[in-house]
Amino acid sequence: MSVVSIDKSLCTGCGQCVRDCPARNLSLLGGVARVAGGQCIECGHCFAVCPAGAVSMAGYELAGLEKTASMSEFGPERLLLAMQSRRSVRRFTGEAVSEADLARILEAGRCCPTACNAQDVHFIVLQKRIAEAEAAAVRLFRRAGKLAVLIKTLPKSVPDNFFFMGAPLAIVCASANETDAALAAAYMELCAESLGLGGFYCGYFCAAARLSGELRDIISLPDGLKPAVTLVLGHPDVKYLRRAPRRPADITRL
Ligand SMILES: Cc1cc2nc3c(=O)[nH]c(=O)nc-3n(C[C@H](O)[C@H](O)[C@H](O)COP(=O)(O)O)c2cc1C
Secondary structure: OOOEEEOOOOOOOOOHHHHHOOOOOEEEEOOEEEEOOOOOOOOOHHHHHOOOOOEEEOOOOOOOOOOOOOHHHOOHHHHHHHHHHOOOOOOEOOOOOOHHHHHHHHHHHHOOOOHHHOOOOEEEEEOOOHHHHHHHHHHHHHOOOHHHHHOOOOOOOOOOOOOOOOOOEEEEEEEOOHHHHHHHHHHHHHHHHHOOOEEEEOHHHHHHHHHOHHHHHHOOOOOOOEEEEEEEEEOEOOOOOOOOOOOOOOOOOO
């Protein structure tokens, strides 16, 4: 059964919801929209597009969603310049990330698109147990030998702060769908930058979590989820004065 319902007394029959539904879950009958019984993916487009406010979605908080904004408000030059200026930050002041900032960052991850609107990213917020998790990952990497074959760029000596570099916060984005997790992490990183925070993606920590059951236990990774991206965050103790050079984009145009 679809979570979507239409208030017939409010529906004007404009058909916006029918045209916008990617799952063909809605149709017009007698000038009123109705749920036709397709595979609703709960994307909320019908709710978001309805000019009459006639759509409800069971199980979702719908209050307070009226306010919207568009990326075009920033303008392409400002947005692109900010994206070009974003850098991985690996030097931190040690100041904690506030609860308000953390809530915003997690909200950026929550509102990210997911394939078929699965909303299937689990966020593991490492703060209290960040040192314990890093110590376990460091122990694993120091047992080098065969690992060095698996992880080709592993350095010869692994310092105590190898994974999180003194940052107060790391968020492991875990999902059965690694693409969903990676996109959520990218949204969160941009949000963190807008808050004046900085950080980097720690691929090494995800590699360690894939290799170590002990580490997966420490971070309480639910069964069936892959640790796809670890976003390490804190207050930057570095300022970049110019953008970093990049090779030309590798593009095929057809
Ligand atoms: C998937 C992924 C994994 C990464 N893993 C690490 C890592 O384990 N440690 C690290 O210091 N940086 C890591 N980085 C950061 C990259 O080294 C960095 O993005 C790259 O050098 C470009 O620098 P910039 O982010 O400042 O543009 C990772 C980046 C990505 C996208």
